[in-house]
Amino acid sequence: MVLSVRAVESLSEVGEATWQRFANREGSPRDPFLSYAFLSALEQSGSVSADVGWLPYHLVLEDEAKQPLGVMPLYLKGHSQGEYIFDYSWADAFERAGGRYYPKMLSAIPFTPATGQRLLVASSEHESALVAGAAQIAGEMNISSVHLNFLDQAAWQRRGDEGWLLRTHKQYHWQNQGYKTFDDFLDCLSSKKRKNIKRERRDALANDLEIQRLTGAEITEAHWDAFYQFYIDTGSRKWGSAYLTRSFFSLIGATMAEDILLVMVRRDGRYIAGAINFIGGDCLFGRNWGCIEHHPFLHFEVCYYQAIEFAIEHGLSRVEAGAQGEHKLARGYMPSHTYSAHWIVHDGFRDAVGRYLEEERTHISEEIDYLEQFSPFKAS
Structure with a gap:
């Protein structure tokens, strides 16, 4: 089967029925941020637009008959604000070396540091095709990078198997x-x-x-x-x-x-x-x-x-209370890993970022281990 990926600059070009079919599939916990209602409200209200550096550029995976097989929330970003995962130092280093970091491609829920699906498909085969399509479009458009923020751990690991650079972060979650x-x-x-x-x-x-x-x-x-x-x-x-x-x-x-x-x-x-x-x-x-x-x-x-x-x-089962905040620990919110994956087009820059992320992952794990010593819960 020959598959293709196309980009649209408005969720309305996909349509609510098609988007919803993939956004909250049966068997997966319902995610309010992936809903057509939430994402289209961001567009209709002007909270995301080219004027504010968040140009909608959602991807649709289709078969030969142009039937949708999956979708991906995606934005062309002219900056790194409102993401809660920080790559300002990457942008600075790349541009000091003569590159152009922006625009970049970001699959995330704008202004929302919440873990969830980003590749909305019915099968893992289609997931790989969709993410490969994103990387291909980035190369064709001379875009520096593609970022998948706040992935669930299983999808994060699959991206690593496909050669994406893997990054970890820390939040505080309450578990029921x-x-x-x-x-x-x-x-x-x-x-x-x-x-x-x-x-x-x-x-x-x-x-x-x-x-x-x-x-x-x-x-x-x-x-x-x-x-x-x-x-x-x-x-x-x-x-x-x-x-x-x-x-x-x-x-x-x-x-x-x-x-x-x-x-x-x-x-x-x-x-x-x-x-x-x-x-x-x-x-x-x-x-x-x-x-x-x-x-x-x-x-x-x-x-x-x-x-x-x-x-x-x-x-x-849990409460995700957003980004940052060591003060949450004393109130029952324990440190937890969150995950992102990154595709860097330039080989040399990719190698440099990869080395940095390897050290960062170790640091994040050590930090979480350290913070767990201050758990407010009784010793088991």
């Missing part, structure tokens, strides 16, 4: 060990950590704060207005500008509200803080947080403890 209640989780912690969490939860709500968990039709435009104010305030302080537009939140609220958990905090009838989470088939993904009033430990309550409670109540 069959807890029935939040107290069951606390009972597994050391006495000191258990007391600290109880104190933090009590102090977080000391100033007559009210927490609301909202999902589905409970989320209104008024909630999005308030949350966007928090998001803009935090985003402008962290990054200098916020990536997501206001209309993005209205779009996901209209098309995928059942996949959203919005945790909002109110004082004296006015919303003052909130966090957005996305509900997967077996995972709760914590994403953005913001506030306009600062209260001790409120961030921990809204982002970490409320997420754990929700996961326990709904039988989810």
